[in-house]
Amino acid sequence: VRRWIGWASRLYPAAWRRRYRTEFDALLDDSPLRWRDLADVLRGALIMRMTSWRTYGRAAAVAGVAGAIMAAAVSFALPNRYESQAVLRYVAPQDANVSQFQERLERAELRTLSRSALAEMIQEPSLDLYPKERQRAPVDDIAERMRTADIHVDVYSRPGEAVSATAFVIRFRYPDRYKAQAAVRQLVDRFQRALTTGQPGSVPEGTRLDLLESATMPNHPYSPNRVSIAVLGLLAGLPLGLLAALVWSRPKWSPWMAGLGAAGFVTAAAMALLIPNVWISRAVLRLDADTLIRLEKAEPEVLGRDNLVRLIQSPPLDLYRQQRYRVSIAVLGPLAGLSLGLLAALVWSRPKWSLWMAGFGVAGFVTAAAVALLIPNVWISRAVLRLDADTLSRLEKAEPEVLGRDNIVRLIQSPSLDLYRQRRSRMPIEDVAEQMRTRNISLRLYPAMGHGTRVLMISCSYPDPYKAQAVVRQLVGEFADRSAGVPAGGDSGFELLESATLPQTPTSPNRLVIATLGAVLGLILCLVLLRWRRMPAPSAVEPVPAA
Amino acid sequence: VSDPAILVLASLAEGDKHGYAMMEDIQRFAGVRLGPGTLYGAITRLEERGWIQPVGSDDRRQPYRITGAGREYLGHQVASLGRVVKTAAKRLRPA
Numbered sequence: 110v111r112r113w114i115g116w117a118s119r120l121y122p123a124a125w126r127r128r129y130r131t132e133f134d135a136l137l138d139d140s141p142l143r144w145r146d147l148a149d150v151l152r153g154a155l156i157m158r159m160t161s162w163r164t165y166g167r168a169a170a171v172a173g174v175a176g177a178i179m180a181a182a183v184s185f186a187l188p189n190r191y192e193s194q195a196v197l198r199y200v201a202p203q204d205a206n207v208s209q210f211q212e213r214l215e216r217a218e219l220r221t222l223s224r225s226a227l228a229e230m231i232q233e234p235s236l237d238l239y240p241k242e243r244q245r246a247p248v249d250d251i252a253e254r255m256r257t258a259d260i261h262v263d264v265y266s267r268p269g270e271a272v273s274a275t276a277f278v279i280r281f282r283y284p285d286r287y288k289a290q291a292a293v294r295q296l297v298d299r300f301q302r303a304l305t306t307g308q309p310g311s312v313p314e315g316t317r318l319d320l321l322e323s324a325t326m327p328n329h330p331y332s333p334n335r336v337s338i339a340v341l342g343l344l345a346g347l348p349l350g351l352l353a354a355l356v357w358s359r360p361k362w363s364p365w366m367a368g369l370g371a372a373g374f375v376t377a378a379a380m381a382l383l384i385p386n387v388w389i390s391r392a393v394l395r396l397d398a399d400t401l402i403r404l405e406k407a408e409p410e411v412l413g414r415d416n417l418v419r420l421i422q423s424p425p426l427d428l429y430r431q432q433r434y435r436v437s438i439a440v441l442g443p444l445a446g447l448s449l450g451l452l453a454a455l456v457w458s459r460p461k462w463s464l465w466m467a468g469f470g471v472a473g474f475v476t477a478a479a480v481a482l483l484i485p486n487v488w489i490s491r492a493v494l495r496l497d498a499d500t501l502s503r504l505e506k507a508e509p510e511v512l513g514r515d516n517i518v519r520l521i522q523s524p525s526l527d528l529y530r531q532r533r534s535r536m537p538i539e540d541v542a543e544q545m546r547t548r549n550i551s552l553r554l555y556p557a558m559g560h561g562t563r564v565l566m567i568s569c570s571y572p573d574p575y576k577a578q579a580v581v582r583q584l585v586g587e588f589a590d591r592s593a594g595v596p597a598g599g600d601s602g603f604e605l606l607e608s609a610t611l612p613q614t615p616t617s618p619n620r621l622v623i624a625t626l627g628a629v630l631g632l633i634l635c636l637v638l639l640r641w642r643r644m645p646a647p648s649a650v651e652p653v654p655a656a
Numbered sequence: 657v658s659d660p661a662i663l664v665l666a667s668l669a670e671g672d673k674h675g676y677a678m679m680e681d682i683q684r685f686a687g688v689r690l691g692p693g694t695l696y697g698a699i700t701r702l703e704e705r706g707w708i709q710p711v712g713s714d715d716r717r718q719p720y721r722i723t724g725a726g727r728e729y730l731g732h733q734v735a736s737l738g739r740v741v742k743t744a745a746k747r748l749r750p751a
Contacts, residue, residue: 114692129696132718136675136692139717146691153693157700 110142117147120154168354169347176346177339184338189330191286193293196322197277197300214275217303221296222260227252230295236288246575250611259283260296276321286327293324364463368456371470371628372449378625452632466635473631478624486615490577491568492585493607500603501554501563507591511584512550517542526579528571550584564606574612581609660690660698661707665722665730668708674717675699702726 114137119126140146199214220226228248231238239251261280279296283289297320304318356363396404410416456463496504510516518538521528529541549571555564567584571577589603667673667681675695683689690698699720702708707726711719722730 125700129700131716132675133692133696135716135718136679136695139676140679140692142692146693149691150693153691153697156697 110144110147111137114142114147114150117150117154120151121157125157165351165354169350172350172353173343173346176342176344176349178342180342180345181335181339183342184333184335187333188284190282190284190332191289191327191329192280192282192331193286193289193324193327194278194280194322195293195297195320195324197279197297198319198321199275199277200317200319213304217300218262218277220303221300222256222262224249224252224256226299227255227260230292230299231255233295236291236295238283238288238292246611247579250575250578282331290324290326297324364460364467365456367467367471368452368463371467371474372452375625375628376449378621382622455636462635462639465639466632469631469635470628471631473634474624474628477627477630478620480627481618481620481623484618484623485572487570487572487617488574488577488612489568489570489616490574490581490610490612491566491607492581492605492609494565494567494585494588495604495606496563496565497603498562501565503591504565504588507588508552511587511591512546512552514539514542514546516587517546517550520580520583521545526576526583528576528580550580570616574615578609578611585609658688660694661702662730662733663688663690664695664698664702665707665726665733668720668722669727669730672711672719672721674713674715674719676717678720 115134118130118133118137121129228251230236231243231248231252239255242251259282261278261282263278263280265276265278277300279293279300281289281293281296283292301318301320356366452466456466520526521533521538521542529545532541532544549569551566551568551570553566553568555566567581567588569577569580569584571580585605585608589605663682663686664678666685667678670681673681675692679690679692679695699708703710703720705725706723707729708720708722711721713719
């Protein structure tokens with residue numbers, strides 16, 4: 110019974126045990142204990158815990174409220190965005206031949222939301238949308254972002270017995286409510302004009318397009334949702350408050366919690382680094398009934414095993430080359446496990462070193478993260494071309510000229526690009542051009558399906574994503590001019606499969622890896638110092654008695 | 657009278673005692689055996705309120721002493737209890 114009660118007494122709060130443990134143990138040693146005393150001690154521990162939980166609750170509540178206030182304050186720093194909308198309805202009798210008109214509708218939508226149409230709308234003086242963004246990026250890219258992020262077209266169909274109705278809701282979000290409304294008004298106008306002019310075919314009898322709701326004037330911002338942000342702040346603050354209370358009430362647990370948290374972070378980060386990224390690409394086709402039947406017949410062939418094997422093995426694709434990942438996992442997995450095991454054993458056998466190790470690890474992580482923040486981002490843009498044999502030979506002849514030093518120097522100094530301004534002040538422009546050609550511009554040629562056909566990938570890395578894209582665009586244009594002599598995308602031996610991409614994420618530096626390496630180096634440094642300098646553990650430092 | 661706090665104060669009113677001595681004393685004068693959890697729950701609360709205080713000791717057993725405030729509180733409680741006892745006794749007496 111004594112042993113069981115001794116275990117139960119460990120359930121008391123740490124602060125209580127620090128104060129009463131010795132005398133409580135003395136009482137247990139003196140008293141003739143019974144089994145019901147075990148229940149009595151458990152009950153006492155529970156009551157003490159509940160008293161102690163009030164501290165946790167208070168800490169969580171304070172941190173939660175602080176988190177909510179901070180999140181709300183941050184939300185007020187975010188700009189408001191307003192959403193205006195208009196509703197159009199297309200009504201057709203059930204027996205009408207509506208497929209032709211629906212096709213017109215879809216074409217009108219595509220024309221209204223095409224990149225060129227939106228670019229024109231953005232630059233229209235009466236609207237003058239995205240003025241700041243236009244200073245930093247080409248208007249085509251802004252139009253693309255406007256179409257994908259800010260304009261939303263929802264279609265609602267309601268089939269009925271006598272008539273069928275299709276409603277279009279056009280929404281646009283923008284920081285200026287008046288401009289949001291004006292833009293929606295323009296979109297509706299352009300949509301109606303695209304529908305009624307410039308296309309063959311006639312409007313079936315009995316069909317009509319009604320404007321149910323003209324562009325609304327938004328009174329309240331669509332985003333940010335400050336209540337949600339404040340609630341998120343509250344929810345983030347609660348566990349932080351609990352953690353702070355835990356660290357406060359159990360200071361001895363802190364190194365363990367920090368060590369295990371860091372170990373978990375490093376393990377998860379290492380595992381995440383081993384998992385390859387997966388990207389999804391999709392294409393949307395519209396098919397009529399005859400084409401659909403032909404497509405269904407072709408599907409077994411296209412998706413047949415032989416065709417897929419050919420696709421997987423074709424050199425420009427070269428899919429599923431997982432071997433290197435397997436090697437990485439096979440080597441790095443056990444290494445990571447071994448390191449963590451050693452770390453755990455070390456912390457277990459030398460608990461007094463834990464504080465030093467945690468401190469050095471965190472210091473290394475923070476230092477490396479701070480250094481990583483000073484390293485500029487590098488962005489890679491690329492374009493992919495398909496070339497036939499003749500075009501390729503012309504391109505190979507044009508390459509020395511396009512990538513020649515003179516041409517690169519011209520590219521660097523062109524006012525629209527103005528590349529490597531700082532580097533140019535330190536070294537001759539010819540050397541900067543040479544570095545750019547050898548380090549930043551890359552041309553890779555891959556075999557492709559079709560006799561003599563090749564796929565060329567042109568890429569450029571630069572600290573500014575827009576400039577990286579502009580360089581690739583410029584190089585593609587020059588290759589197109591010199592090698593094909595006809596516009597890209599035309600019916601020639603030169604086809605632009607993918608125009609210069611605007612990189613969404615920098616390719617380097619990987620700040621997480623740098624910070625993690627910093628933590629590892631900090632730990633190693635700590636171990637070396639502890640071993641050779643025999644540093645005293647913080648808890649072992651005795652206060653110097655007053656003289 | 658089963659409030660552990662009153663029982664502990666009543667025990668300490670006689671003189672300083674450590675936990676086990678209180679447990680024994682209370683069992684003797686009140687016929688109630690306080691479990692270790694209950695006893696130390698009462699000691700914790702009484703010390704927090706300043707009604708008892710630890711007395712210096714070299715032993716693992718920590719003696720406690722009732723404070724002036726503790727005596728005052730106990731006095732009020734005993735007086736109140738006395739009135740209840742007197743009234744109840746009077747009412748129980750056959751008319």
